[in-house]
Amino acid sequence: AQTVTQSQPEMSVQEAETVTLSCTYDTSESDYYLFWYKQPPSRQMILVIRQEAYKQQNATENRFSVNFQKAAKSFSLKISDSQLGDAAMYFCAYRKSYGGSQGNLIFGKGTKLSVKP
Amino acid sequence: GAGVSQSPSNKVTEKGKDVELRCDPISGHTALYWYRQSLGQGLEFLIYFQGNSAPDKSGLPSDRFSAERTGGSVSTLTIQRTQQEDSAVYLCASSLTLAGSPLYNEQFFGPGTRLTVL
Numbered sequence: 001a002q003t004v005t006q007s008q009p010e011m012s013v014q015e016a017e018t019v020t021l022s023c024t025y026d027t028s029e030s031d032y033y034l035f036w037y038k039q040p041p042s043r044q045m046i047l048v049i050r051q052e053a054y055k056q057q058n059a060t061e062n063r064f065s066v067n068f069q070k071a072a073k074s075f076s077l078k079i080s081d082s083q084l085g086d087a088a089m090y091f092c093a094y095r096k097s098y099g100g101s102q103g104n105l106i107f108g109k110g111t112k113l114s115v116k117p
Numbered sequence: 118g119a120g121v122s123q124s125p126s127n128k129v130t131e132k133g134k135d136v137e138l139r140c141d142p143i144s145g146h147t148a149l150y151w152y153r154q155s156l157g158q159g160l161e162f163l164i165y166f167q168g169n170s171a172p173d174k175s176g177l178p179s180d181r182f183s184a185e186r187t188g189g190s191v192s193t194l195t196i197q198r199t200q201q202e203d204s205a206v207y208l209c210a211s212s213l214t215l216a217g218s219p220l221y222n223e224q225f226f227g228p229g230t231r232l233t234v235l
Contacts, residue, residue: 037226043206045226091160103214104150104173105224107160 002027004094006108013082014116020067021077021111023092029053031097034068035105036077039089048090051075053097079113087115119143121227123209129233130199138194138230142211149192150212150224151176151184155205163207166192167214199234206231 003026013019025034036048051059051068058066063083067076079086092108122141130136142149151163162176166186177183181200186192196203210224 043208043229043231045208045210047223050223103148103212103222103224104162104165104176105152105160106162109159 002094002106004092004106004108006092006111008111010112012114015082017082018080019082021090023075023108025073025094029096033095034075035093037091037093082115084115087113121209121211121225123227123230125230127231131235132201133198135197136199138207140192140209140227143225146211146213148212148214149186150210151194152208153205154208201234204232204234
């Protein structure tokens with residue numbers, strides 16, 4: 001079974017600084033998708049960034065980028081120029097690729113990010 | 118357009134009572150997912166619908182949990198004889214699933230229903 005591990009229950013960053021959230025996963029699949037979701041206190045899960053495993057290039061979305069190391073099964077999220085609005089729970093998630101009905105996400109336990117002004 | 122909506126936002130019930138949680142997916146989204154978010158277990162997958170059928174119910178924790186989807190749209194998650202361990206936030210998500218395409222389609226989440234069982 002696939003598993004996702006986030007080893008940092010809490011992280012803190014100073015406003016305008018850079019922070020990296022860690023995620024590792026375990027799978028025997030060769031093709032899959034990885035995601036970072038943000039969950040603010042409103043509970044609404046928001047997709048931050050997505051990475052297809054078959055792509056070697058790391059995904060970027062504005063201030064958010066990932067370091068995807070397929071061999072090491074590592075998928076970290078880097079947030080640059082941190083803003084107060086970035087404070088939230090961040091979840092790393094895995095999803096199988098095409099095939100069958102298994103489109104459900106498998107989540108890590110989450111990392112609570114605080115941003116200090 | 119409107120996002121995924123869930124009702125009620127919060128539900129407090131007494132142990133042993135039945136509850137129904139509702140999810141309205143984004144119009145046109147064929148896939149619908151229920152997840153449960155609890156302090157002890159994190160985010161867990163419960164059930165997946167493709168249209169009105171549920172090909173994957175593997176995450177339902179017990180036979181007290183059931184779900185249905187009608188008209189390929191609204192879904193209801195029912196918990197019978199609620200227990201205190203059922204207290205959690207229940208999240209619903211929907212996505213397009215295009216036949217023949219990789220299943221990377223983004224899942225859009227609703228705001229969840231916080232269930233408290235006293």
